[in-house]
Amino acid sequence: MPPLYRSPNTPHGFFNDLGTVHIHIDGAHDLDLVLSLLHEFEKLGCAVKLDHILSSIPGPQRQTLPKTYQSHTPGNQKEEFDYFATILIKHPEQLSILINRLLKQLPRQSGIILEVERVIGKIHSSNQHEKIGNENFDLLLKDIIQKPSASLPIEIHHTIDIPKQGPPPFELPRLLQDTMTQGIELGGWFLFDKGELWAYRSNSFAKIDQAQEIASQEYQSLQAYLEQQKHPYQLRTLIENVLGIWRI
Numbered sequence: 001m002p003p004l005y006r007s008p009n010t011p012h013g014f015f016n017d018l019g020t021v022h023i024h025i026d027g028a029h030d031l032d033l034v035l036s037l038l039h040e041f042e043k044l045g046c047a048v049k050l051d052h053i054l055s056s057i058p059g060p061q062r063q064t065l066p067k068t069y070q071s072h073t074p075g076n077q078k079e080e081f082d083y084f085a086t087i088l089i090k091h092p093e094q095l096s097i098l099i100n101r102l103l104k105q106l107p108r109q110s111g112i113i114l115e116v117e118r119v120i121g122k123i124h125s126s127n128q129h130e131k132i133g134n135e136n137f138d139l140l141l142k143d144i145i146q147k148p149s150a151s152l153p154i155e156i157h158h159t160i161d162i163p164k165q166g167p168p169p170f171e172l173p174r175l176l177q178d179t180m181t182q183g184i185e186l187g188g189w190f191l192f193d194k195g196e197l198w199a200y201r202s203n204s205f206a207k208i209d210q211a212q213e214i215a216s217q218e219y220q221s222l223q224a225y226l227e228q229q230k231h232p233y234q235l236r237t238l239i240e241n242v243l244g245i246w247r248i
Contacts, residue, residue, distance in 0.1 A: 001166040006049040022245020025085040026113040057172040059186035071149035076111040096143040112248040121239030152205040157238040160200040182221040
C-alpha cells in the first residue's frame with residue numbers, strides 16, 4: 001500500500017533535509033481525523049504525509065532503554081503502530097502553537113504519540129557525513145500545555161530503500177537477527193510500501209556525545225551486510241534531535 005497521502009511536489013527524501021523540523025503523529029486510529037489535521041496544517045504552508053506500516057518487529061534496545069521506549073511507543077495496553085503521519089514545519093517559531101493545537105484536537109487517553117524532531121545529521125554514499133550543530137529550541141517549546149515525556153535526546157534511523165522486483169526481499173525477523181549479528185542494537189525494524197520501493201526503517205536512541213560514532217559504525221556495518229545480499233539498495237542514516245515527545 002503506497003502512502004495514504006503525501007503533499008504534492010515532495011520528492012523522496014524531502015522530509016529529511018538537514019536542519020528541518022518535523023512533527024510525527026504515531027498510532028492514531030481515526031484516519032479521517034488525522035487526514036483532516038494534515039490538510040489543516042497543509043493550508044498553513046506545511047508539507048505533510050501519512051504512511052501505512054506494513055509490518056514491524058521490536059529490537060533488543062527496548063529492553064535496555066525501557067523509559068525512552070515507553071515514551072515513544074504508541075498504544076495503551078499493547079503497541080498500536082499501524083499509521084505514521086509527518087508534518088514538516090515551515091516556521092519553527094510557531095512550534096508551541098502548532099503542538100498545542102494537536103494536543104487539543106487529538107483524542108485523550110488514546111495512546112497516540114506526538115513527537116517533534118530536528119534532523120541534525122545524515123550519512124550516505126559510502127559513509128559521507130553531513131551535520132549541523134544543535135540549537136536550543138527550549139524557548140520555542142516553553143508554552144506547551146502538557147509536560148513532555150522522558151527520552152534520550154538523539155534518535156538514529158537507518159533507511160534502506162530497495163526497488164520492487166517482487167515481494168519484500170527481507171523478512172523482518174531475519175533482518176533483525178542479521179543486524180544483531182552485526183552488533184547493531186536497535187529498537188526495531190519497520191517496513192513501508194513507498195510505491196516503487198520497499199522501504200525498511202529502523203530506530204534507536206543515543207546520548208548526544210555518542211550518536212555520531214554509533215551512527216557511523218552502524219552505517220558501515222549495514223553497508224557491508226547489504227553488499228553481500230546482492231539486491232540493489234540505497235542506504236542512508238539520519239541523526240535526529242528529539243525536541244519533545246508527548247503521550248496523549
